[in-house]
Amino acid sequence: MNTTPTEPVAVIGAGPAGIATALAMYAVGIPVRLYERYREPRAAGNIVNLWPPALHALEQIGVDVDDIGAFCESEFRNAHDKVRAHVLFPPSVIEKYGNGGFIGLTRPDLYERMVDALPPGVLVGHKEVVGLEDQGDRVVVRFKDETSVTTPLVVGADGINSVVRDLVWGLPPVREHNLHVIGGYTFDLPAAVSPREAIIRHSRTVQASHTGIRSKGRDGSEWWVLEAWDANKPAPTDLKSHALSLAKEFPPEMAELIANTSEDHIFRWPIRDRGPVPTVWSKGRVTFAGDAVHATSPYAAYGAGMSIVDGYFLGQTLNGVDLGDLTALGKALAHYEELRVEHTAGQVKLAYMLGRNFHHIPAPMRPLRDAFFDHSKFMQKTVGDSNPAEISAQLDIMGPNLHTPAPSASAAR
Numbered sequence: 512m513n514t515t516p517t518e519p520v521a522v523i524g525a526g527p528a529g530i531a532t533a534l535a536m537y538a539v540g541i542p543v544r545l546y547e548r549y550r551e552p553r554a555a556g557n558i559v560n561l562w563p564p565a566l567h568a569l570e571q572i573g574v575d576v577d578d579i580g581a582f583c584e585s586e587f588r589n590a591h592d593k594v595r596a597h598v599l600f601p602p603s604v605i606e607k608y609g610n611g612g613f614i615g616l617t618r619p620d621l622y623e624r625m626v627d628a629l630p631p632g633v634l635v636g637h638k639e640v641v642g643l644e645d646q647g648d649r650v651v652v653r654f655k656d657e658t659s660v661t662t663p664l665v666v667g668a669d670g671i672n673s674v675v676r677d678l679v680w681g682l683p684p685v686r687e688h689n690l691h692v693i694g695g696y697t698f699d700l701p702a703a704v705s706p707r708e709a710i711i712r713h714s715r716t717v718q719a720s721h722t723g724i725r726s727k728g729r730d731g732s733e734w735w736v737l738e739a740w741d742a743n744k745p746a747p748t749d750l751k752s753h754a755l756s757l758a759k760e761f762p763p764e765m766a767e768l769i770a771n772t773s774e775d776h777i778f779r780w781p782i783r784d785r786g787p788v789p790t791v792w793s794k795g796r797v798t799f800a801g802d803a804v805h806a807t808s809p810y811a812a813y814g815a816g817m818s819i820v821d822g823y824f825l826g827q828t829l830n831g832v833d834l835g836d837l838t839a840l841g842k843a844l845a846h847y848e849e850l851r852v853e854h855t856a857g858q859v860k861l862a863y864m865l866g867r868n869f870h871h872i873p874a875p876m877r878p879l880r881d882a883f884f885d886h887s888k889f890m891q892k893t894v895g896d897s898n899p900a901e902i903s904a905q906l907d908i909m910g911p912n913l914h915t916p917a918p919s920a921s922a923a924r
């Protein structure tokens with residue numbers, strides 16, 4: 512029985528997952544409200560890279576992707592510029608994006624474009640969720656300001672510290688990776704830096720990378736340095752000097768990029784997740800998207816991308832479903848999970864393992880590791896071939912557009 516046909520779906524949290532979910536719902540004709548605790552969405556940080564599935568999703572949910580970022584050819588190298596892997600995409604991706612399937616942009620630009628696509632009235636700011644009650648035929652969502660709404664479906668897209676997940680299942684503990692990353696961006700490019708390249712370099716202990724970005728028609732470059740850092744240790748007081756000290760063992764353009772970056776474009780993040788991705792994401796009339804269920808290390812450069820693609824798949828699997836009918840809703844949500852859990856779980860695991868292998872193996876083993884990475888095909892096979900192929904395969908599963916029914920899980924494998 513359709514008991515709540517006209518009440519909007521309640522998406523909680525206006526980050527990449529929540530905005531994408533709201534846009535996808537709207538695009539397939541499902542009434543939706545996006546509740547955000549702050550007055551408006553706030554870009555968490557400054558830099559971001561997107562893989563092709565996220566770009567396809569953005570395009571399909573109505574975001575203007577014209578000149579959204581720099582399409583970069585990507586290489587993994589050691590600190591002395593020996594190439595360890597060239598990131599290769601399948602022919603269908605190359606046909607559309609060239610081999611530049613790793614797309615660099617600024618986070619504020621991404622948020623601006625996503626928010627601009629939201630129809631008036633969908634985003635409701637200053638609405639912090641503090642309570643939920645699934646009554647079977649609807650969910651009551653309670654806010655800190657003591658108001659409430661009822662809805663046939665709640666999508667918890669409220670990030671790594673998800674209140675919604677905590678209310679439904681309880682949150683698993685934070686898994687500290689004991690790594691931190693310092694990153695920034697500049698439009699003042701050293702001669703040796705191409706704005707259409709992503710170069711990911713590793714020394715024995717540090718990753719120092721840069722990728723091209725496009726922002727409002729300008730070419731630039733984002734950079735980051737990443738190292739082991741005990742989660743309990745205070746952050747360095749001067750991020751720029753610290754980043755410069757880490758850049759010393761890399762080619763000089765790394766230090767030049769950092770030196771050219773203004774202090775207010777430099778951020779630091781400790782790296783953490785919530786451990787393995789749960790195998791079940793939905794309970795009754797509540798489901799999840801984004802970091803709330805698959806917080807991932809930036810080693811994947813894919814957390815925001817996966818979150819955006821979650822939104823796409825929610826729109827695709829819920830399209831035409833009577834949300835009042837709990838059985839039909841449960842079936843659609845199970846389909847959504849079948850399409851998302853395995854892929855996101857694999858990415859979270861891979862990103863975690865890369866961080867451990869590059870920054871946490873005992874010092875005596877590091878020369879052996881690096882000789883292996885320099886002289887075997889291992890890096891090419893993993894980060895150069897199989898991971899981009901797995902990510903690109905999402906495009907086939909997504910299909911040509913949002914309105915094409917999502918494939919069955921077996922067809923998706």
Ligand SMILES: Cc1cc2nc3c(=O)[nH]c(=O)nc-3n(C[C@H](O)[C@H](O)[C@H](O)COP(=O)(O)OP(=O)(O)OC[C@H]3O[C@@H](n4cnc5c(N)ncnc54)[C@H](O)[C@@H]3O)c2cc1C
Nearest residue numbers: 524526527528548560640670801802809812813814815816
């Ligand atoms: C250093 C770093 C680099 C990264 N680089 C990349 C990259 O290159 N590519 C990439 O794809 N990903 C990257 N990521 C990952 C990416 O940032 C996240 O995966 C992404 O932001 C997750 O989006 P989300 O919408 O799930 O959560 P969030 O971005 O955390 O958004 C959650 C939203 O929910 C709101 N909220 C929280 N609680 C409540 C509540 N109770 N009520 C209402 N609203 C609430 C918050 O205010 C926020 O707006 C990186 C992450 C880090 C830390």
